[in-house]
Amino acid sequence: MEAPEFREFAKSMVDYIADYLENIRDRRVLSDVKPGYLRPLIPDSAPETPESWEDVMKDIERVIMPGVTHWHSPKFHAYFPTANSYPAIVADMLSGAIACIGFSWIASPACTELEVVMLDWLGKMIGLPKEFLACSGGKGGGVIQGTASEATLVALLGAKAKKIEEIKVLHPEWSENTIISKLVGYSSSQAHSSVERAGLLGGVKLRGVAADENNRLRGEALEAAIKKDLEDGLIPFYVSKK
Structure with a gap:
């Protein structure tokens, strides 16, 4: 694709995006396809020759849209908003160009x-x-960070590294494995599964602290959990509110 064709394709895509978002309320929010629906609709192997962008655009409606859950629909009430906007879409174009x-x-x-x-x-x-x-x-x-889950893991790894360095100064006779075995972090019992996953990937213990009747992590419950772990010889190093 050369610049003249790119200009034409990009303008067509802008029109498609604007029409999609302006009429998104008319689309079924949750896809009704079955697992594996996509494979029969596309080639078994990557194409060796390019297709025209007109054909690609046709495939968007034929192949992709039937399997899309429309997060920006006003009828979508699950998970969380993904903060899309026309300025953000235009910014993505520039970001992709600078790359x-x-x-x-x-x-x-x-x-x-x-x-x-x-x-x-x-x-x-x-x-x-x-x-x-x-x-x-x-x-x-x-x-x-790329995602909230990634941010949770990065924060945990940062806290882990900082605490290890602190304990090495206090107990130079302890090995790093000994220190890690004593580390313990905390999160609400209602925390997202990514918090538990961060603990597994970080190789540390994470304790779920019971939430109150409104599913909130309370300071008193957290304080009690930390106090008990200190008495048991563990080293608190991380709290996640996620």
Whole structure:
């Protein structure tokens, strides 16, 4: 695909997206297809020659849309909103065009610095103390993760690494395996399954603390659990509210 065809295809896709979102309430929210519906509708192997974008667009309605759960429908009341918007869609187009990988500052200075600044914006919006912000000049600041589950795991691994280093100073005679065996984290008994999964991937114990009658994690219950674990010689290091 060259630039002239891209311009035509992109304009067609914009029209399709706008029509889709404007008329999404007319679509069935939950797909009624059966598991395995897709395979008979597409080739067994990847095509060796390209198809026209007109044919690809036809396949979107023929193959893809029958198996889509329409999260942005006003009739969708499950899970959580995915925060889509027309500005976000346009921004995705630009992001896809630039296609930088911001794994370090030099890999894309604007990418790295914009992330830092915008997460400070978010921190200020939700009232975080200045110590949590990069602009404080300290160790604060955030990074964007791909999913909430990924963020939970990253937070747990960060807390684990920090606590291990702290305990090594206090008990240089302990091996790292000994320290890890004593670590314990906490979450509500109503927490998302990704919290338990983070504990499994992080190789640490996670304790579910009983929630109250409103399914909330209460400070008194958490305090009691931490106190008992300290008495048992364990090392609390992490609390998840998710």
